[in-house]
Amino acid sequence: MRSELFRRYQKNPVIDISDLPYSANAVFNAGATFFKGDILLLMRVEEKTGISHFLCARSKDGMKNWIIEKKPTLLPEPLIYPEEEFGIEDPRITYLEEIGKWAVVYTAYSRFGPLVSLALTQDFEHFEKKGPILPPENKDAALFPMRFDGKWALIHRPSPRDRRAKANMWISFGLDLKYWGDHQVLMEPREGSWWDSDRIGLSTPPLKTERGWLLLYHGVKRTVSGAIYRLGIVLLDLNNPRNVIFRSDEWVFGPEKSYELIGDVDKVVFPCGWVMVGDEIKLYYGSADKCIGLATANLKEILEWIESNQRGKKG
Ligand code: BMA
Numbered sequence: 001m002r003s004e005l006f007r008r009y010q011k012n013p014v015i016d017i018s019d020l021p022y023s024a025n026a027v028f029n030a031g032a033t034f035f036k037g038d039i040l041l042l043m044r045v046e047e048k049t050g051i052s053h054f055l056c057a058r059s060k061d062g063m064k065n066w067i068i069e070k071k072p073t074l075l076p077e078p079l080i081y082p083e084e085e086f087g088i089e090d091p092r093i094t095y096l097e098e099i100g101k102w103a104v105v106y107t108a109y110s111r112f113g114p115l116v117s118l119a120l121t122q123d124f125e126h127f128e129k130k131g132p133i134l135p136p137e138n139k140d141a142a143l144f145p146m147r148f149d150g151k152w153a154l155i156h157r158p159s160p161r162d163r164r165a166k167a168n169m170w171i172s173f174g175l176d177l178k179y180w181g182d183h184q185v186l187m188e189p190r191e192g193s194w195w196d197s198d199r200i201g202l203s204t205p206p207l208k209t210e211r212g213w214l215l216l217y218h219g220v221k222r223t224v225s226g227a228i229y230r231l232g233i234v235l236l237d238l239n240n241p242r243n244v245i246f247r248s249d250e251w252v253f254g255p256e257k258s259y260e261l262i263g264d265v266d267k268v269v270f271p272c273g274w275v276m277v278g279d280e281i282k283l284y285y286g287s288a289d290k291c292i293g294l295a296t297a298n299l300k301e302i303l304e305w306i307e308s309n310q311r312g313k314k315g
Contacts, residue, residue: 004252004253005233005252005253005297005301005302005305006231006252006253006283006295006296006297007295007296007297008257008293008294008295009063009293009294009295009296011063011064012257012259012287012293012294013259013287013291013292013293014063014284014292014293014294015027015030015041015043015057015066015068015291015292016290016291016292017290017291019057019066019068020045020055020068021068021069021070021071022070022071023048024045024046024047024048025046025047025048025050025264026045026046026263026264026289026290026291027043027044027045027046027055027291027292028043028044028046028270028286028287028289028290028291028292029043029044029089029090029091029270029271029272029285029286029289030042030043030044030057030091030272030273030284030286030292031091031092031093031104031272031273032062032093032272032273032274032275032282032284033093033095033102033273033275034095034275035058035102035124037060038058038059038060039058039059039060039061039062039275039282040056040057040058040124041056041057041058041273041284041292042054042055042056042073042074042091042093042104042124042273043055043056043057043292044088044089044090044091044272044286045072046087046264046289050086050087051076051086051087052076052087052088052089053072053073053074053075053076053087053088054072054073054074054075054088054091054104054106055068055069055072055073056068056069056073056124057069062275062277062282062294063294073124073125074088074104074119074127075088076088076108077129078110080129081108081117081129081131082110083108083109083110083112083115083117083131083132084108084109084110084117085109085110085111086109086110086111087109088106088107088108088109088117089106089107089108089109089114089139090106090107090139090140090270090272091104091105091106091272091273092104092105092106092141092142092143092202092204092205092272092273093205093273094142094143094144094145094205095145096143096145096177097145097146098146098147099120100122101120101121101122102120102121102122102124103118103119103120103143103177104118104119104120104121104127105117105118105133105141105142105143105154106118106119107139107140108132112136113136113137114136114137114138114139115132115134115135115136115137115138115139116132116133116134116138116139116141116156117129117130117131117132117133118130118131118133118177118178120177130177130178133154133177133178133179133180134154134156134158134172134180137158137159137160137161138156138157138158138159139156139157139159139201140155140156140157140169140201140202140203140218141154141155141156141157141202142154142155142202142204142205142206143177143205144205144206144213144241145205145206145208148173148239148240148241150175151173151174151175151182152173152174152175152176152177153171153172153173153241154171154172154173154174154180155169155170155171155186155202155206155215156169156170156171156172156202157169157170157199157200157201157202158170159199166188166189166199167189167199167200167201168185168186168187168188168189168200169185169186169187169188169200169201169202169217170183170184170185170186171183171184171186171241171242172184184242186236186242186244187200187217187234187244187247188200189219190219193221194219194221195219195221195228195230195232195250195251195254196217196219196220196221196230196232196251197219197221197222198219198220198221198222198227199219199220200217200218200219200220201217201218202215202217203215203216203217203218203231203270203271203272203285204216204271204272204273204274204283205273205274206236206241207274207276207281208238209235209299209303210303211235211238211303211306212235212236212237212238212245212246213235213236213237213238213241214233214234214235214299214302215233215234215235215236216231216232216233216234216252216253216271216274216283217231217232217234218230218231218232218269218270218271219231219232219251226266226267227267227268228254228255228267228268229254229255229267229268229269229270230251230253230254230255230269231251231252231253231254231269231271232247232248232250232251232252233246233247233248233252233302233305233306234246234247234248235306246306246309246310248306248309249309253269253283253285253295254269255267255268255269255287255288257287257293259287259288259290259291259293260287260288260293261288262288263287263288263289263290263291264288264289264290265288265289266288267288268286268287268288268289269285269286269287269293270285270286270289271283271284271285271286272284272285272286276299279298279299279300280296280297280298280299281296281297281298281299281302282294282295282296283295283296283297
């Protein structure tokens with residue numbers, strides 16, 4: 001049997017509510033990036049009201065000695081941004097070299113439904129909120145770090161209210177970071193008993209590799225005892241990310257440990273961020289909507305695994 005591609009950190013959960021400087025219900029679904037020599041997590045904290053905000057944590061090795069901000073880093077501001085009435089959730093971070101800023105794409109939630117909002121920052125202290133960039137219902141969005149033929153690219157997941165219509169992943173393009181067009185379906189859920197048959201959505205922002213843009217997506221299967229959230233691997237064409245060149249048949253990571261199986265929402269692994277340290281990927285994932293898990297993977301192993309799976313299919 002092959003060893004797992006993603007291996008859990010032995011001391012998981014890497015961060016949970018007992019690490020926070022104030023009382024909260026849950027800390028999960030964190031965006032991740034490098035910042036001033038540290039690994040920085042922008043964590044979703046769900047308050048005991050049910051409303052979420054973001055809180056920064058930093059660590060040299062991304063495993064221990066986390067320095068966690070004393071106060072919330074980014075709060076919903078419903079008076080200025082009514083779409084944030086019920087909170088802000090699930091940040092995905094991309095560093096945009098062209099403008100020298102980090103883009104945080106997140107879900108803003110209100111009575112009008114979840115939508116995709118954008119904020120820019122240079123220091124993770126001050127944020128320029130740009131407001132909604134896509135209308136409801138839409139979530140699971142992240143930017144690519146560069147332009148393609150002069151245009152920025154964004155992956156996102158609109159979900160039709162009519163549950164008979166599938167929630168697909170889309171890709172859109174734009175000349176600035178605010179207005180999006182050239183919308184096109186990128187990936188659809190599979191059918192029947194497949195692990196990703198109910199809905200799919202982007203998990204981690206696209207990571208540039210020699211073979212293509214690597215990303216993880218979550219696939220949901222609905223069962224009589226509820227939904228199961230698992231992860232699959234995708235590779236997109238380096239020059240034209242509309243082309244999916246690989247999608248794993250099998251999930252590569254799913255809820256197995258008690259902290260992934262039991263929480264506020266059972267059987268959920270939900271990453272929003274990863275970083276590359278040399279050849280090692282550090283993946284940060286929300287566990288059962290309650291705490292944060294860490295898993296590591298070797299990029300070469302992943303690319304070799306993709307290669308052998310592609311070959312297997314062709315042969
Ligand atoms: C998704 C998002 C995530 C959450 C997941 C599992 O739709 O709302 O924030 O972690 O469901 O509950």
